[in-house]
Amino acid sequence: MMPRPEGARRATLETVIALFFLTWRLATYPFSTFYRDWVALLSLYWIITAWGQESKLWPWITSILVLWLMTIYSRNQLPFIIDGLRLLS
């Protein structure tokens, strides 16, 4: 669902800002790392939110983003947590 005219102006402005961040990340880091760059992912999510927050898909997109960010973070930290808990045994 498209936002109303005043909402469209705001959505356009937000998109420009998000695109700025997205361009910065794409210019600085290889495209192959895009999927695990939280700034790039949030910028993309920002654009989706600006234009489609009313959409039925939006809650799913939000949940998928959160799950994906959890995966990115846990990839580093989860093995350490499990390793640390071995001290209990």
Added chain:
Amino acid sequence: MIGGGLWMLAGNASVLAWSWFLLRRLYPDPGPEALLLFMLFRLALISLAILGFGLFGALTSANLGAAGVFTLALFFIIDKPPSLREFPWPRIGALACLAAVLIASRLILQAWFFSPYNLDVISYHIPKVAEWTSAGAITREAGIDPRSTFPAGFELIELWWVVFLHHDVLIEMAGVEFLFLSLGGVYSLARTLGLDERPSFAAALLYILTPGLHLQATSCFNDGPVAALVVTTAALLAARTPPATVILSAGLGIGIKPTYAFALPGLLLLCFLFRKEGRSSPRRPVLSWSVAGGGLVLGTFWYLRNLAWYGNPIYPMSLRGMANPTGTIAQQTGPRISSLLSNLRLLVDQRIYDPIPWAPQLDWISGWGLAAFACGLPALLLYCREHDRFRKVAAGLSCSLGSVLLLVTPDAWFMRFVLFYPSILCIGGVMLSLRETPIRIVLIAAMFLQFAGTTFPDDLPVGGFSFFARQPWRERSLDLLPWAPKKDEPVVCTPGASYTYLLYRPDFSRRVLYARPTTPEELIHFMDRHRARFVQGKSTPVLEDLVKRGKLRKMPGQFFERT
């Protein structure tokens, strides 16, 4: 020890009663910030009591305990006994209550079993706690490390937990107190943002499980307490409590570490953004301004002391910063755009992912945790778009984040200074989880993982937790010194001596003396005068000369023995 325990009970009962008195007299209807104000008054009263008794050379268990009994009796004369039912407890539900009890119980166990182990902590943070406990006074001597002269607001609370038992087994409880302060802070902030009692408490629990903050609570670091006070001040400003409490909170923060002051621009912005909302006024202006006066004393004391003794309120920092032994600037003084850019880049690209295990010193990590990262960051974006009050708080805390990063040197551990920021991420995460069930599941999973991952800090000494747990509590200590003189032998510390806290022993039974000799004869004279046979210090020309002349003999580690 039993006598000390009884005095400790009396002291704590009195402080709790008078905190209750201040809360009821000043803010009869405090609302969600009641827990926060109560904890704040408690910490302020303890700090002022220790400072007062310390300056008058009366810092002993019996003195503090007797004062506790006397002031408790006074309280019962002028006020009715406090009732737990009267306290405005938040209605948080059985599950949250169980989680809080579980976290609190584990913190108490951690405080009991851990002994100070971080090298910075035992080198320059807490040797002054040992020295002042031994002396029964706050003396000029605070340790051999130049950084020992930094503000000691947090050490006042540590002294409270050490003096009564004349033992350091409960020293970590000082950090736990501040962790509960941050619990109250985030709860109050979340309520101001419109959350109900249960989600607000969930956000507060989530924040105190922030790995960096949680691990700092039981490791004698003072950055966690500073973060707690930044959050407290933000909560008080957003709730529009009277200025006296804000001054008290700011005073406590500045008295702990100057990095609190680095966050002030954001707190001022917060004050400005919330200026149009109604402010509650205290009933008793005189009492209220006395509270503010207490804050001013706690905030300025250490800086005025350094100004009087060293001619520089931020000694040993200078306008150029503070150099390390190699001559490079270890910590800057004043703002630097290059620091801001480097710190931001490091935060965004590296530290926020926590690429190595969680540890209280936060080397190479942010310690913000899974919940703040996975749920908090998207929530920050969403609620800054659509929630006016959330946007204001986020703007204030982001400004504080920026100002701190502008003022600190990019190094391995600069993220220690911005542990306040995950508070808004945790609140946002909980707000988002109320909208989407899958996010609620992620948040609960994150809470469990953060609870599990903060059981043992990664930088515990070799042998980990069992190393401490195996030792009887009276003897529990970090066995880092490769060799040490017999228990009752006094030791003289000279410049370059490290880990001096360990020399005191957990019950402060060893006499530790500090000497800064300029000639070999001066040191020998000092040792003879104090009947000390051992010296610990870096191999300086003074010590080398005495070794060459056969007056000192090198021993393992940094020790020397008088021949």
